[in-house]
Every structure is written in C-alpha cells, then in structure tokens.
Amino acid sequence: MRASRLISLLLLLQNRGRMTADQLADELEVSVRTVYRDLEALGAAGVPLYGEAGHGGGYRLLDGYRTRLTGLTADESQALFLAGLPGPAAELGLGEVLMTAQLKLWAALPAELHERARLVQERFHLDAPGWYAQADETPHLAAVAAAVWDRRTVWVRYRRWKAPTEVERRLQPYGLVLKAGRWYLVAAADGATARTYRVDQILELRCLEEQFETPEGFDLAAHWQDRLADFHARLHTAQATVRLSPRGVARGGEQLGQAFARAVAESGTAEADGWTRASVPIESLDHAHGAFLGLGTDVEVLEPPALRARLAATARELADRYGAPAS
Template sequence: MRAGRLISLLLLLQNRGRMTAHQLADELEVSVRTVYRDVEALAAAGIPLYGDAGHGGGYRLLDGYRTRLTGLTAEEAQAVFLAGLPGPAAELGLGEQLVTAQLKLRAALPVELREQAERIQQRFHLDAPGWYGKADDTRHLAAVAAAVWGRHAVWVRYRRWKAPTEVERRLEPYGLVLKAGRWYLVAATDGGDPRTYRVDQIIELRSLEEQFEPPAGFDLAAHWRDRLADFHARLHTAEAVVRLSPRGTARVREQLGHAAGRAVAAGGVVEADGWTRAAVPIESVDHAHGEFLKLGVDVDVLEPPALRARLAATVRELADRYGAQAQPGAPRETGTPRGAGADGGGDLAGGGRS
C-alpha cells in the first residue's frame, strides 16, 4: 500500500510541479504527517526531491528529473491501453496524437509490462455505439471541442424536438461527454445553469472571441452523474400491474428494459398457473402501449385501466384488419391464461404492457 502511495506522490510532483504538503495530503487522502514521512523515504532512496519553505514553497523534483513508469502494475498497464478509444479520439481530431502517446508509453514500460499491454490491444476491442444505429453527423464536433478547450463562447443554430424546432443560442461550452456513441455538449447560455445539447443537432456554429470561465468548482463528471440520476428519476413516473407468461417473464428484460426486468425479478409473484404477477415502472400510457405490444400474448395488463383499454382497442383493430376469426378446423391459440381480460377472453384484450 505504501509503495503505491510513494509512486503516486512521485508522479504527482513529476506532472504538476511544486506542491505543498497539504496539497499532496489532499490528493493522496492521507495526513500531512504521512506526507512528511513519505517525502523523507523518497529522499533517502535517492530521488532528487527538494522542499522550499515559506510562502509559495512546497516540494518539487529537480528540474529535468523524470521517472520511468516502472511503478505500474501489470493490471494498471493493461487498463491504460484498454482505455485508449481510437474512435472518439479520431472524432476529436486527436487520433494521431493518441497513437503517438501510446507509442511513447509503450517505450517507457519495462519489457514484461509492454508485452502485457500489447496483448490487451490484440485481444480486446471496445465498440461503444449500439447496434442498428446510424453514426451521428458530428461535423461540428472539432469546433465544439476547440471551444471547450479554449474557453471561448460559440453561437449555434440548434435543432430540438419541441417548437420552435430551430433556435439560436450563445453558448459557453463547459465540456463534452460521450455517451453510448453519442456526443453531448454541456454548456451554459449567458451565465445561466448548464444544460445539455446533442452535438449532432447543431446545424450551424460560429466561434466567438468572447472568453468565459465556468463557475468555481464546476465538475463535469459530477454534473453528468447528477443529470443521469435526475433523468432516471423523471423517466418512470407511473407503474403498471401485469401478469407475464413464463416466456414473457424470460423476455421482459430484453423487450422492456432493465428497470422492468429488475421489478419483475425483485417483486414478481408466481401464481398457480405459472404466470408471474408484478408491478413494473412505465413512462406513460402512450409509451407503455407500444412497449407492451412487443410481448404479444405473453402479457396481460391489469392496471392502469386506461392502458388496458388502449391495448384492448388496438387488439380489436388488428383483429379486424387481419381477419382474425378462426377458420373452421384451425388450431386455437392457447398462449393466454383463461379468464384474462374483462370479458373473459384473454388474447391480449387488456394485455399489453409497459
């Protein structure tokens, strides 16, 4: 544990320059007294580390001193190379720089760690975007990234889902986030609270000369975590009570998502006929109507009444459209539990879920 802390202290000084004992203690999450002992240990080991007293003082390494990365463990070396994302780096205009940085890092590693890092790149590949999705048009991404880096404002013409569908904004770009293959810009308008904009929805962009500074203490990662938590809290505002066939129970996570799958796994009750009764979260009746239809006869929606009635109406319309009257001698559908539905017939009449 202490060896790892000593290496961290050394790398902090190497990367940041002069740091006080209090700053080092905060970064390493130890006491100032522990920092004093660690500095003495490094000096005793021959590391050219010096302390300056007084205002503006602190610890620093001798100018020009660099350590090789022999302090990396095998797992740390693997993680560094696994974290390199050539796709996003190339989109930001940093593809060549990423390759160069990895070459330099590989050259600095001891032979055994270098071989393990190379095996990681040979055996693992990260492709973040989901299936079936067409790549977003992010022609303004490089300009947005330059504005984020240079802390200068931009003017954009932006497409959004509600009217008016096209708006103009002066934005102060705080940071970029890559989520599931899609780029998002976190930016404020004229000093207001930061909001999130999809980079692929920027129709036109013009860089401005005006500089800005984000609010003191703004943390992009913390802001994004809070936004996601708020999004999930607002996503499911109601719930539906359903019965699921064994096949429907097995398919619920795949068809309806993780929230529904967790609800069924945690609170589902298997009834005498083998069907599972559970309350699952839904966004709205409109959204749940389409989602539950994916399960067909493997779901029977009991509540809310508005959703049950909406699904029943859809099933009747489909029956009329496709001539669902059984032909003489045709086998009868047996996938729905007897007694399901308000009229005692069960083929999704009232069934359809989240």
C-alpha cells in the same frame, strides 16, 4: 507534420524491430517512396539504422540503440484517456496524436511488459455505440471540442424538439460527454445553469473571441450523473399492473430495460398457473402500449384500465385484419 512522422517511424522501429518499407508505409499511411525519404533523413540525422535486402529483410535500428524521444506532450497525455476509444479520439481530432502517444508509451515500457501490453491490445476491444443505433453526423464536433479546450464562448444555431424548433444561443461550453455513441455538450447559456445539448443538433457554430471561466467547483462527471438521475426520475411517471409468463419475465427485462426487470424482481408474486404478477413503471400510455405489444401473448395488462382497453382494441383490430382472407 513531417517531424511527427519521423518520430513515429523511429518509435515503430524501436518497438517492433525489423520492418519492411511496405509495413512502415501501411502503419504511417504514406507512400513507400515517402518512407524511403524519411529513412534517409533519419540516417542523415545520425540515427543508426540499416536495411537488409532479400526475403525476411527490412529496416532496423542498430542493436542497443534507443531514442529518448518518449516524453509525452500535453495533447498526447490527454489522448491517452481515450486509448480504448480510437473512433471518438479521431472524431475529436486526436487520432494521430493518440497513435504517437501510444508509440511513446510502448517505447517507455520495460521489455518484460511489452508482451502483456501486446496481449491487451490483441484480446480487448471497446465498441461503445449500441447495435441498432446509426452513428450521428457531428460536423461541428471538432470546433466544439476546441472551444471546450480553449474555454471560448460559442454562438450556435440549434435544433430542438419543441417550438420554436430552431433557436440561437450563446454558450459557454464546459465539457463534452460521449454516451452510447452520441456526443453531448454540457454548456451554460448567457450565465444560466448548465444544460445539455446534443452536438449532432448543432446546425451552425461560430467560435467567439470571448473567454470564460468554468464556475468554481463544477465537476463534469458529477453534473452528468445528476442529469442521469433526474432523467430516470422523470422518465417513469406511472405504474402498470401486469401478468407475465415465464418467457415474458425474461423477454421483458431484455426489451424494456433494467427498471422493468428490477420492478418485476422486487414486486413480482408467483401465481398458480406459473405466471408472475408485478407492478412495473411506465413512461406514458403511448409508450407502454407499444412496449407491451412487443411482448405479445407473454403479458396481460390488468391496470390501468385505459391501457388495458387500448391494448384490447389493438388486438381486435389485428384479429380482424389478419382474420380476413388475403385479396
């Protein structure tokens, strides 16, 4: 651990020039006293650095000195693929590795590219989770990731939506996917075809000694895309005919998603009063009932009759409730 920190300290001084002990302590998340000990150790090892006292002082390397400790390790090269996602990297136990990899990469860049790289870090930031989604608790994520790396079978106790709600499975973990801030495990249970499991629904996990080989030709990204296509195909099982006000057309796309917006654009026909008639996909009567209520008076459902009747009944109930004087 200390050796890794000494390398990080050395690379910080090489990349940024003069830095105070306080600045180094903040970057390395250690005490100032630890920084002084590390600087002394580097000096004793022959690294030409010196300190300057007073305002504007600090520690820096002798002009022209550059370390050759910039070769990336296997872990660091893997972490670079998550360079835009420090949160997920930390969740997988690669946070410190990622920082070291970035410092090494920075040290390896020609001087003329330093400013461009700095501007990228300064001007772009990726925050994957949605606005209204709270981060899932994933206490077993690091263990799952280790099993994926090592190709080890795991035993899990898993919570699912249908009865029995808690099941036990022996899984061969093929890979992990991060989708909209939520982690999913793609794994096969006892030689079956690969399925998807939410990592936050793993209640208990044990890593077994048994190792496995991923099936020849298995492609994690292709498997995930196939799963998404199948999900969307099964998501919308019926159609509804609706009339939308101009505001309803805009709000419908924002609130009900791309499939709704695409259907309105493809099937919509303008009517004399400025409204648009369209055929749109729906998941179920229950889901459509809540979704269309969210559009208020900017939508009129024409078909199916059961959905129209249900919305009408809800509207009457609301009118009765809010029409009565408050007690």
